[in-house]
Amino acid sequence: MSAATARQTLPALLDAVAARHPANEAFISARRRVSYAELRDDSVAIGRGLAALGVGRGTRVGLLMPNRAEWLATAFGVWRCGGVLVPLSTLARPREIRHCLCSADVTLLLAVRRFLRHDYEAALDEMTSDAGRVPAAMFDAALPALRRVVWLGDEPVEAVRTLAAAGVELGDAWPDLLTARVAPADAATVTFTSGTTSEPKGAVHAHRALCRSASDVGATLEVERCTVFFGWPHQAEALIQHPRFASTKLALYKGVGANVPWAARLYPPDHQAVATWGMTETGPMFTAWPATAPLELRASGHGAPIAGREVRICDPESGVPVVTGAAGEICVRGQTLFSRYDGLSPGDCFDAHGFFHTGDLGRLDESGTLHFLGRIKDVIKTAGANVAAAEVEAALLRHPAVGAAHVVPVPAGSRGEDVAAFVVASRPVEPAALVEHCRAELASYKVPRHLWLRRDHELPLRSSGKVDKALLRAEAARLAGA
DSSP states (O other): OOHHHHTOOHHHHHHHHHHHOTTSEEEEOSSOEEEHHHHHHHHHHHHHHHHHTTOOTTOEEEEEOOSSHHHHHHHHHHHHTTOEEEEOOTTOOHHHHHHHHHHTTOOEEEEOSEETTEEHHHHHHHHOGGGGGTTSOOOBTTBTTOOEEEEOOSSHHHHHHHHHHTTTTSOTTTTHHHHTTOOTTSEEEEEEEOOSSSSOEEEEEEHHHHHHHHHHHHTTOOSSSOOEEOOOHHHHHHHHHSTTTTTOOOOOOEEEOTTSTTHHHHSOTTOEEEOEEEOGGGOSEEEEOOTTSOHHHHTSSOOEEOTTOEEEEEOTTTOOBOOTTOOEEEEEESTTSOOEETTSOHHHHSOTTSOEEEEEEEEEOTTOOEEEEEESSSEEEETTEEEEHHHHHHHHHTSTTEEEEEEEEEEOGGGBEEEEEEEEESSOOOHHHHHHHHHHHSOGGGSOSEEEEEOGGGSOBOTTSSBOHHHHHHHHHHHHTO
């Protein structure tokens, strides 16, 4: 990595690209095509408005907006002020939004009022009575850090206009005065990812880690046509199943997924797709095959650590490294790793040698190639998203008729896994009622697709007296016909 790259922050990265290639397209969607110069200018205008609203170095800013160019412009506006972006899922339910706002100490929330079937204004009304006084100062025990909500409007262009209008009284020196104080080691984002606890955890990433990750990913891109596919299995399947897929001349030639069944259908025979492994905490891609490797290699394993990253396989119990070829917990160290989980110190997140213990099971072969084998932590991976079984269990236990809940994955083809639950009821209740309860509590992808009622004595137990989830997984797969 060059000295210039080492000094980069996210706003500096955008400014550098916009200076070199102002007319190049930075974002393409069905609604808008945005150049790098336009993205930079929008982010400056938004940053000025955010500065007028009090955003400065370290301010936690929540962003609740669908994927579109204005999301990017707003994110860079936050970073220009030195703020910490807290992205919120547009699929989240009120309880989940409140958890993220409270956990990350969000003081300013930027949000659209509605998206699809979600009414976020009503959701805030559920959380606190003070939401009705927006944009006046807010002081409510339910959201103790939140001071202001700015509604961005449901039309894309309204977001830029609304935030830019807030800064019309400030001079042209803003937000550059704040941007000059942003350092590579400063926190840039708090991204919530499901872990093994009952609630999502916020992974903190620094500017320099995200800049390094963007640089590494960008090194695989072509400049003329979209030739690279980065996505999840269900997205590839959606492309393949589209009625016009057979007659459409796609240019996809590179990307991820060389070692998956759909690779032969999505890519041409001489493709340069590669198998990769990574997660939110790693920045995300951490291992990959070089595109120049023979296809038989790219279709096996998940590649070696890239660009100075390190992988160590350790015994899950002792943390001691295992011999080459043996299975164990995937532990990682490198410059793109998250800094810590929000609310915890780095010492709580990394071992004494600086390795992060991922909870994933894998092995390294003699060539240093990583082979991902599954999950150690009780996390269900469905349609590209992580679902903590403990979070779904906690939601079920909030129903008055539930005495115990045990959530396990069920194989689900291109989706990866579906969420399934075995519930011990304390009083009569229909499974459908419990599923509807979950719909009100959880994002749609976390809601169990299978739910079965059981009595206590019908649950398989281990010698320790705990429920044997391995046997429950097998039973769930049988019942679901997986």
